[in-house]
Amino acid sequence: MSTSQGPGELRPRRVRITSPRTSAARRPTVPTGTREIDEQTRLGEVYMNSLIQSQLRLTLAVIGVTVLVLGSLPxxxxxxxxxxxxxxxxxxxxxxxxxxxxxxxxxxxxxIYVRKAERIETEFTEFVGRQ
Structure with missing residues (x-):
């Protein structure tokens, strides 16, 4: 590397510039779906209603089959x-x-109910986390 400086001139010293907040904890990025639910927006309400409807459908199906099986005995x-x-x-x-x-x-x-309810909640959490 050639320099155009003469023998008596000194190079300027390199200075490293950093942000004063480099050691501060960074805020985690919250997925939009989670934020919508936390802020209770219309979209968050739609998400929660879909979860509740899925759980209600599962509950009614399990209760219905159980009542049908047990009620058929008499x-x-x-x-x-x-x-x-x-x-x-x-x-x-x-x-x-x-x-x-x-x-x-x-x-x-x-x-069966617990296993399927956990699956519904996991799928909901994954879906909301992607949004």
């Missing part, structure tokens, strides 16, 4: 009278079904 006993007298392990079939078998059905329904 109908079965009424329509087919011999089922009232059948014994399983020394207990009448209606007692076994309504007193014992009902709990696994309710447990499975609850597990």
């Amino acid at each position: 109908l079965l006993f009424w329509l087919i009278p011999p089922t009232r007298t059948v014994a399983v392990l020394g207990l009448p079939l209606p007692w076994v079904l309504l007193g014992i078998a009902i709990y696994p059905v309710v447990y499975v329904a609850a597990r």
